[in-house]
Amino acid sequence: MSERSSLTSQPAAVYAVAFACVVSFMGIGLVDPILPALRDSLEASESQVTLLFTSYLVVTAVAMLVTNAVSSRFGAKRTLIIGLVLIIVFAAAAGSSGSIEGIVAFRAGWGLGNALFIATSLSAIVSSARGGFAGAIILYEAALGLGIAAGPLLGGVLGNISWRGPFYGVAVLMTIALVAIAWRLPDTGRPPERTSLAAPLKALRHRGLLTLSIAALLYNWGFFTMLGYAPFPMDLGITQLGLVFFCWGLLVAFFSVVGAPWLQDRLGTAVTLYIAFSAFALDLAAMAIWTTHAGIMAGCVIAAGIAIGINNTLTTQAVMSVSPVERPVASAAYGFVRFIGGGLAPFAAGRIVEHSSVHVPFAIAAVAVLLAAAVLSTVHRTLAVADEQLRHPHTEADDDVRGEVADEFGGASGAIDEVVHSR
Template identity: 55%
Template sequence: MPSTSNSVTSTLQNSGGLTERASLFSQSKAVWAVFFASIIAFMGIGLVDPILPAIAKNLNASHSEVTLLFTSYNAVMAVAMLVTSAISSRLGVKWTLLTGIIIIAIFSALGGLSNGIWTLVGLRGGWGLGNALFVATALAAIVSLSNSGIGKAIILYEAAVGLGISVGPLLGGWLGAMSWRGPFLGVATLMVIAFIGLLFLMPKSNIQSTLQPKISLLDPFRALKHRSLLVLGISAALYNFGFFTLLAYAPFVMGLDEHGLGFVFLGWGLLLAITSVFMAPKLQQRFGTVKSMCSMLILFALLLLAMGIWTSTQWVIIAAVILAGALLGNNNTLITTAVMNATTVERSTASAAYSFLRFIGGAIAPFMAGKLAEIFNPSVPFIVGAGFVLVSVLFIWFNYEHINHVDEAESAH
């Protein structure tokens, strides 16, 4: 996940004793404006879940073709993440956020007006570009503007992520029941509101100055020379095979309408939000970041395996999807914290490199899941996804010596 520059980081760390004691909810209007915009931006991840079967039916598309809506979105995000640091260091956080919001609004609106699956897939890629610009700088803005310290700023950001991911499917199910076009047009409208809020509530230049000197396009690649960052990035790519198999393919095997799918993924997203804010910090304090992360990944792999074994049992799939939200919420906060403490590289650059790797997994997994189901049977995508998640745990285990310092860094902070 993105963060801010070394100058901001050092300032916050030097004043850590005061900022860490500040209330999580005692924030400026600017922080809440970014928080609200982040919720809307992350709606895009789960927004299309309830309408995937409807899109397949109305546009005469196969399941694997529909899952390309996630593939194009994540593939463009992965590549765009490599340039977001360079862009934000020149435009400043505020205008990078606003540019991302404009792009999301335009491409989501065009998506709602499209008439073919391939056009929609292409437009989702444009949406991914806007989202990359936004998410790559949203945490930087929250950390820079927050008065509660880096740790609580991460929690606030993850809460926005969780709320966006949970509200997205609910909104998608409600609007999608009227028309599959509704969720796309709804997001475009909400992004306009977010744009107005950020335009007037965020400071004009106080964050931009902290992002100097300007960041090179090659810096994210150089950051991957740090073994700890490379290990976490590859682990996240493997883990995302399971994450996006669940997100992109599970709606096809649940046998529910748009409203039903919306409520299932609402439950999933709520658990994700709650655990990311309240449970993950406690796990981290008691067991450490890396051990807690591996435990969540093992449990998630077992859950995917259960979905693969009992794919035809509706209640098992529904319960597993909802329960997965708790595991994923914990893991998202834990791995974000690990990346923030992994290297001495400027944090937005480190995050860009890490995000590039993890979104590669998110790009391949959805289409692969659809193809595996078409070639074999609906159980195979979940079993394969479970295998990738277990491989991520083994990868972390064999490279533990390169990342064990993240627990020490967190304890010191």
Template identity: 65%
Template sequence: MSAPQGKAASPFRQPKAVWAVAFACVISFMGIGLVDPILPALADSLHATPSQVSLLFSSYLIVTAVAMLLVGWVSSRIGAKLTLVIGLAVIVVFAALAGTSGSINEIVGFRAGWGLGNALFIATSLAVIVASASGGFGGAIILYETALGLGIAVGPLLGGELGGISWRGPFFGVAVLMAIALVATLAFVPSLPKPEHPTSALAPLKALRHRGLLTMGIMALLYNWGFFSMLGYAPYPMELSAHQLGLVFTGWGLLVAAFSVFFAPRLQARFGTAPVLYANLVGLSIVMAVIAAGVATPTVVIVAVIVSGAFIGVNNTLTTQAVMLVSPVERPVASSAYGFLRFIGGGLAPYVAGKLADATDLSVPFYVGAGTFLLAIPVLASGHSLLRAAETHTGDSGPVAPSLTPVGAQATTDVPLVIVAVGSDAKAAAVVDAAARLARDTSSPLEIVHVQQTAVVEEQAVDTETHDQARAAVTAHLDRLAAQGVTATGQILTSVGDHAAAGRALAQHAADVGARAVAIGRSPRGPAAQFGDGSITTALTHSATCTVVLVDPDTTPRNLTTATLAELRGGDA
């Protein structure tokens, strides 16, 4: 068993369909940041108060929230591509109409239509990218994360540049760019199969009867209340031009993207989901209190807003992971229910903040936002045991993650297992066959563990494959080995989060069953992909208490030495 020498696959070698949707994702993620730099200009040009302008956020987010309850019902009946196309078309129309508006009320109304298109788009974009990817699941996720980062970072910059010309510029800019994305999606994205079972329109609301999902959803509502209170009102005390505001929120966006993609998974691995969220919410509360206390000093507000990007990036990723960890329902249904609550919080906050600011002064909305961040902590604490059980797989009511599902007959021997971990890639069969030789040489039973991951990116979550597809893959391995006279057992390991999280879950399973060794292929993904969402192989190697054998299916297998066999057998040469 030797290390591979071939060149790792690039996550950016994808078909045109993936690039078309990724481009649309960039524009979609620009959304809020694109508008933020022009808020003061809108107020001046249209003779509106900050509280009236804040309704741009409220109408957009409240409609997005309500629409999130229905997008699963829609997409499961008309298909993901058509849902995506309709969402893009709606955004183009209403963004253009907002640019032609003559009053703040017209813009508020058109932003509501924009929110409908946004809900249709964000609920299906990640799933379409993963389904269309030929460069591997990991590559598709990296591409989506890259689009997210570009959109969040470039949105305020573009909004500031276009807003410096006219407040109408950002609206028309979105309309033109989304129109290009719409044409590319129509031209390059193939029709995708509909789900076998349509989703009920009431499914997201029914899902909220589950305590874990409801608890995490309320926590997200409170977090988004504070977040959008800041986003809707911070531009005013900065006293900057649209161009300067664009630069400030670009710095904020860079931190959001970096901490969401790179730092959140590492903090989670080191300290656990709940402890990181507790500390993060305290940090956000402090930042909001600083903005409130220093609202009369633009420099204080500017620095605090930029710094908040780090906390927001961590919170966005880990809150979604917490929802998926404790949720006992299908991922799309959980995403819709969670999205409804979080967007409701984001939509109501600017409206209430405006009323508070008009009745008192500009510092009060920020103090209230700081309070909602703190209030989210006891709400999260009320579900701490559920989240902890899900992370350590100690729950006894409903499915938790990570979890193992047996496939076929299970081993009854006390002889330590050789476990082989594979995914759905093309080289899985070769890795399994190499592990079968290792099991034979060590006189060990073989267990095939198929790793089925749920990827979480920002507020979106998607399964890499259906459970039926994972079961079929394991069954195919078992049947092939049986034809060769090799007896093996099978398991499906589900894991929520990045590749490293799957590696740690695999190491825990190996320790639980007292495995002799775990065989795994080296990652075919390039350094960029592994840095972005971790390496299952590296995490397994660092966490495992047994021997880890790295398999290269592209090289001629070598016989294990007598010393190595003795080590694997526990000292019996």
């Protein structure tokens, strides 16, 4: 079967995990349409409301450091179930809260469950999906895109009833996902070896993984500035915001699954990412200029889905390709760094606006994304070698891969062998 095999020919267990991924990723954009409503209903400042993103994503980032240790002690299925239970409990608690401080605190607990789920679900899909590694990443990103698209739409529909509705909606959907995983995902037991708590931080000593993670941190600064703060200057109703971010999410999904592989085949990973980063930076620059024009802002948000869909798929695939450590450890290390950027950006945007103007956060975000492209360029050759190995696995190119990886990672023969033979 092709590396980019059909999304319709997977085992039932993969679909169960993918459905849970869709619901999990709904949590990212779910609160977008209700951010202004939360500000007004709970008499909170914009920077306080953006803490819903910050508490959620920063806790997700830090918790990424322990996900592998937990999974190696409890097994993948039990870890997924623990993560889902935490999300259900804290999403329902957030919906029942009566203060912005309470919602922010419960979103932090939600982030803990999300970290356990995200890191483990990616490795579960990669290990169970048919069609090889690239096909599994595309399937995962398809779930991400659908979740990101559906989240704002659901948030808009339920938010029109009450700002509490989106939180309760996630709790219900995650309960369904919990039942599906408990029923369909086989229990593979505990791994033969336990992963140490320090493994993700040690993995960041590898130049390729660290460089891509830093690029992702900068890119996520731009991404979550847009996602977490753009709803305020647009000044639209709940339904209108839901539709804007729904259209954005549809483009994320399409370009994650269709656009990114097509461009990668023709231009290569590095060149495609340079173009996508540059396009996103220009989009953010336009937001910085026309921040107070609701129509232009809405168009820029929707258009950003193109670059974000491409970036999400190819950066995740690149991290998994160049890292000389096990993929779950690489995922945790990468997630830790990138979610730090995503978590701090919305809160920083709110604080910056309080002390300067509404245009400045988007200008800073544009510069951050351009810096991401510059950082990425320092591992251009490594990405080119990974592309070649993806197209022609297990060929004489192994010797070239070995040489390139030795150059990038300092030569540890065991790590080099693992990279060469795992691709």
